[in-house]
Amino acid sequence: MVDISPREAEVLELIGAHLSNAEIAARLCISVRTVESHVSSLLRKLEVPDRRALAQRAPEPVGAGPSRPAPVLPALLTSFVGRVSERAELTEMIRAHRQVTAVGPGGVGKTRLALAVAAQAAGEYADGVWFADLVPVTDPGMIATAVAGALGLGEQPGRDMTESVVAALADRHALLVLDNCEHVVDGVALLLERLLAACPRLTVLATSRARLMVPFERVYPVPPLSLAVDGESDAVALFMERAAAVGRPMDPPLRDQIAAICARLDGMALAIELAAARYPTLGLDGITAALSHPLRMLTGGSRADERHRSVRGALDWSHALLEPADRALLRRVSVFVAPFTAAAAAEVAGSEEGLVADGLARLAEQSLLVVTASPGGTEYRALETIRQYATERLAEAGELVDARSRHLRWCLAEAAGLAVARQDWRARFDLVADDLRAALVWAADRPEQRMDAHDLARRLAELTFTRNLIGESQGRYEQAAALADDPAASAAMLRQAAAVAGCRMHGDDMDRLHRAAADAARRSGDTAGAARDLATAAANAYRFSGKFVRKLPQQEAIALITQARELAGDDPAARAAVALAKAGRALADAMGAAQGPDDNGVPVTIARAERAVELAHRTGDPLAESAALDTLACAQSWAGDTFAAADTARRRITLLSSTPDTPACTHELIEALGEVTEADLGAGDLPGARRWARRLADHPLLAEVGHRATGWLLVADTFAGNLDAVLTGSVRFLDAWQRAGGPARSILGPPVAAVATIHGLCDDEDARREWSAVLHQLDPSPGNTYGYGAVFDAMLLLHRGQAPQALERMAPEPGQVWQWVTWIWLHWYVALRAEAAVLAGSPDARDRVAEARTVVAGNPVVTAIVERAQALLDKDQERLLATLDAFDTAGCRYQSLRTLVLAGGDHAGRGAAALADLGFAPMAPPRHR
Template sequence: MLALVGDHLSNAEIGARLFISVRTVESHVSSLLRKLDVPDRRALARHASGPPQADRSRPAPALPTPLTSFVGRTRERAELLGVLEEHRQVTAVGPGGVGKTRLALTVAADAAGAYPDGVWFVDLVPITSPDLSVVAGTVALALGLGEQPGRGIDETVLAALADRCALLVLDNCEHVQDGVAPFVERLLATCPRVTVLATSRARMMVPFERVYPVPPMSLSGGGDSDAVELFMDRAAASGWPPNHALREQVSEFCARLDGVALAIELAAARWTTLGLDGLEAGLSDQLRMLAGGARAEDRHRSVRAALDWSHALLEPDDRLLLRRVSVFAKSFTADAAARVAASERGVVADGLARLVEQSLLAVTVSPRGTEYRALETIRQYGAEQLDQVGESVDTRTRHVHWCLTQAADLVVVGADWRVRFDAVADDLRAATAWAADRPDRRADACRLAWNLGDLLFTRNLIGESQSRYEQAAALADDPATAASVLRQAAAVAGCRMRGDDMYRFRREAADAARRAGDPAGASRDLAIAAADAYRFASKFVRVLPPGEAIALIAEARELAGEDPDAQAAVALAEAGRVLTEAFADRRPTEGAVPETIACAQHAVDLAHRTGDPLAESAALDTLAGTQSWAGDTFAAAATARRRMALLEFTPDTPAGTHELIEALAEATEAGLGVGDLAGAGRWARRLAEHPLLAEVGHRATSWLLVTDALTGDVDEVLTVSGRFLESWHRSGSPARSVLGPAAAGVAMIHGLRGDDTAGAEWGAVLRQLGTSPGQTHGYGAVFDALVMLHRGQAGDAVERLAPAPGEVWLWVTWIWLHWYVALRAEAGVLAGSPDAGDRVAEARTIVAGNPVAGAIVERADALLAQDMSRLLATADVFDAAGCRYQAARTRVLAGGDQADRGAAALADLGLAPMAPVAP
């Protein structure tokens, strides 16, 4: 009605045009005069013909009122506003449902003060024709303009806005781009004070256009991101707000939706009926799940409808390309797309560019070059189209072949290997899953799974690596292949501390080797299964019954024949059996020790002849264990060093890595046991920095903590213990006794610092790890005694170390025997025990050759003889060994000026002052 009044039609003409009576027209005109507060029909016509000319006092923005709150987008809001201030034509571009319209409306409202002649919103969705006149007519309707006699509607709009300072928001331009582009170009040229903010899925390609890509909702910040805030806000509207504790899970869920605002809103709308677990279960079919809800526009009632809208705008060749590249799970290059789409690279590159322009693909520049990626909902939509036209099998087969090529190229590790693997890992997984479900593609699936196992292990994703090896074995048609890949799985299980899996895979490998006609291979697998049960008993949940192990060895011996590798493996298993049986009662007979050592040495000799460093390393491990149990600490340390030298250049295969990690721990223990603190520190740090243990800091740092505690490196202990504790809790606080020395060492350092609260907390950790003989008689006694002696409680230390070395030596060999007897001697001297001299003499014999333990015994003897020069000489020995705490303690014990120097050194270390010995 207003537009027709502006066209200066009479009431009769208006009635005829609208098929209503003249009286009805008069009623509407009276209503308009009253509502718009204008005095007469002439003023009403002026109001209808454009922005008010008499009243230039900043009219309210003519923007639709959103029905829901605007959430987040602080950065995008500021950026788009800034761009709008600098450029006259800005196009906010993004895929359907990303939130372009809401952002544009909010920014337009923010900018309204800069446009005294108004802000006008034009919804182009209802238009079905891209004709310029239709576009101009829609703009005129939004501005309240009517067509002037003898003047086209586009000219009417241009004339009305010629001298106006206004902002025009053109929403959803993509489907009428051919009409919008020339209209906007003419508008900007004719109306120098008009600014255009357009939203579109594709840029308009007009002069002076500034494109602002609208990103998905922010996912940074985890539970506090914009995406989470949007989900929580829309879900709360249902009357059942999600619990705040779910924010991290909601964050992960929104990430799976790529942060697309429409998808998040549609998902939040189903919160009350599905819950978060139901929504997560529906992620595999987002197009079905993200549907429903009454919306003003059909194209936003579901994600599928939004994509149908975009898909309908594509040319046939671009539709074909979109559906074929939908098989890529992640980013891809034009070369990769050409391979999978079975088309020429140049043609594909042009098509990809058009898909980017339509916001159906995102484009980024990476070290690999230009890469493209489809949001998950678009990818699922393309996959549906692929199935509907019957191209899925052929396209996915080409994708599998492309993945096999990528996996083969990745075997050669380069400087950028990790980046290259991460870029294709999801595609390798997707291709493996598809091929594994097709009988005609099992061979391809097996190769992909095996390659994935190798690559994932190198990437330190060892849990998935193990499962991929197991998958490859299940897919293998050739039993020899299955046996090979199962051996890899067993080694990975060893790296994961999963002894039962390690044992199971070895048994399965033996079965596969038999089927392949390889009795020697089966023999080796059976023997290694038994040997592993002995070597890595702490990694097993199920204790292997002695009879089962003996039967395995017997079967392995029968199958070995003359094969040297099999014979060496049988000898290794036999050495493990003899060692276990010899020390089963903790009191081996005199003849058992040489027999056990001879058996272990035989295994080393056979393994050495094979030329396999890993087989020899395993045999040396057993020999070192035998020497340790026999009480020959120095021989065990020498064997451990020999083992490390053997593994120095071992490749980073699962089996090689498993041996190396175990050898590093053994070498660290050996160094501590003979007083080589510098060597122990090197091995411990190398173990702590091993990339495979990056996610299990408690396991990686345990021996470093022990070493640093014994040297008195307080700052390092306090730093590393935080990593240990965090990792231990993250892993579910496993009760592994092997971690006991680390916890006891940290507790000891807090005891020396005088921090009883922290000491008690670590004491609680120690109790959670379980009580072991080593805690009672070995490391536990040593660390407790160190604290007691520091606090002047020599009598308590004597009591804590009361058992004689001959009573506890079996529990404290390898590392703790020398420390135990040395501290026992010093405690006896400081406490004035009647047998102090005997303790010193006994200890001197046991620790001979150990610089640190020897210096402690020498200090005790000097204290007993009151020989201060001998006493001070030990301080230099401690300094040379890197044992700063013991050096400072020696100077305090010397008294006089040396005591002040020692006290200062203790303070520099961050330790509390030493207390005088209690009477």
């Protein structure tokens, strides 16, 4: 019997439901790292190789047969009454068709019917039922964000929210309920086209007041509640149930009178519920009298349309029963699109909080507001139909502009408060975000509100970036730029937008926005600022070429640099930016020409980069200096100066350690953490590499992109021999990579090769083949063939005793493949090559060891590998065992134990036992050809 803890059983069940680690963490209210630990434990306890095998084992520990996720549906606070035939008809429609829209007027009961059908059908969908309410969505571009929120997804750099939703649902057999689509019909239609094309097992049930008008749509008209079917009436049953809920059970003889009221209300569910709520105070005769009053009915114009008459009649009736002050309060709070507090309502209504609180309570008693308790206090919300009705009343009263202006001011104050908040600000932001967005939509279209709209867009851009909604953040910065009242302010916003685009790995957007910033700066007369923007655009094309879809042509880059130089004048910051662009171009030219470390062009490139660093340092701008240091580190690595490159990378991290969390600083820091991890790997500082890689993996901006966050941590742990850490981290890596759509980025090649090697060292050939297939898909380049791929293959071949094959795998001299082994892999390449030569009995083994010792001097891990090779060559066991301390100090447990096995005798037995305890397959003795 496998001993699985209750928490592990929960994790296993959710793995069987195909949830990601991030989704499991959210469902169980634990950290992603804790989930990863449980996954690693389950892999070991159940003796399975990977997450897919775990999912297949999910039914066994929980003992409940195939696991199906519970429906993610809102809890109904009142019972669902009747509609037996409607439920059956709509259920059959969603079985037969992949997209069904339940259509009907406001208040007919579309949402309740859809929820009842979804709950009833949940067992038919292996991957669950999901619900997204589109009421708060005021911008069609935010529909995917709302759906992602319902699915528990965050934003992933390098792709927009629509892509994230499509990736999450691509292989799911699920039902998605999209509620209240009428105000964003066009946007919903576009999203559904993408979803249904890319997600073949997904069914969508939408509710809307109007058809979505898409070719694949099947429409189900939701009828009013039945007034009389075989002596029974759903409408009467609903009225009696709701009336009893507020304290006045109905007598059966009253059914005919109730039926007459329901007929007057045309069987509209919302109208019936509102009428029933007034029964304790008005009685049936009072309700009947109120409904007959002409002021309760809509007259004239489009508002007499048959679709709205009955619901509007009920709302008019309910509204007419209010005192004038409560009517005014209802219409003024209608500007809120999300739940609000009494204090917020008082600010927007322009009244004292105490009076407003009393009025809100009365509105709630009249069923015109829903009351909920939250950690922040009592909150109120108007049902959407009532809110729209009240908004129309607000316009009729001539108060719309005034109320929306006060709402805008409240939103600005909330945004400003959130910007300086220290605790619980994320939860507070989530509560008001939809109101901020709605206020911005209104203000952006009004010239007199332009300045406030700019300010709110800027605030919202900052807040959404910190909230890791970076796609929205970029859009808000661009919106703020468009709303700015002068070109200088527009340029500032465009620069921030460019930085966010960099964080998203959207290089082409980054380039576009920097050029737009340059245009705005020139319009404002800031030629030096324009020069910085143009030079930055050129430098970024070199620094972040992997983020670009369109590679910047050389002549275009030269033109940008030339323009920047002409505009720079004597401005220090502009001159520094131009110098950096020139250094980047020189480095790109050297790399493109495949010049070796001894070529005369390389020292010139380093000199240019050092000059760029010097000029940037003089400006006092840490980001400018960091960018220059990045180029210098790349030039040093290209020259083969591993330790100088590592020192420069660490210097860059120190420089950025105290910078604020702005988009530009965050973008620079993430890139710097990746660079310093690579540098320490190349220099043999494995503890340092793991420290930086862990910091990168824990960065909140990368929470949803585990493949990008954990990649270098997998490489460091592979070199160190931390088997459990690699197996656990690889689950998150592969899961995140697949959810991202499997991007083919060569930078992801080394971690995939590292994981394949670890599976090989564990003698798990099936898993190694799977990861090798992923590697081939990611990176078929010479870097895999001659660089890191050769290093990891050699490690595995040497473990298996296949020294001649390892030597053949690394047959090219380092000078022949230097461009693929420089930076990270050079020292590992020459050291493992030297050991392979010794173990294979190569006649030139002694020369190779001597050459390797010169190359790797100063690198603690690979120097120890070379010393071990020398000891093996000389058959000097004492010298061989002396390398143990070096490996242990360097944090390289695997190589330490390998040394014991190579030492033979009792040492070999201890080393083999320790390797087995860690999960490694037995080392094979070297086999000569």
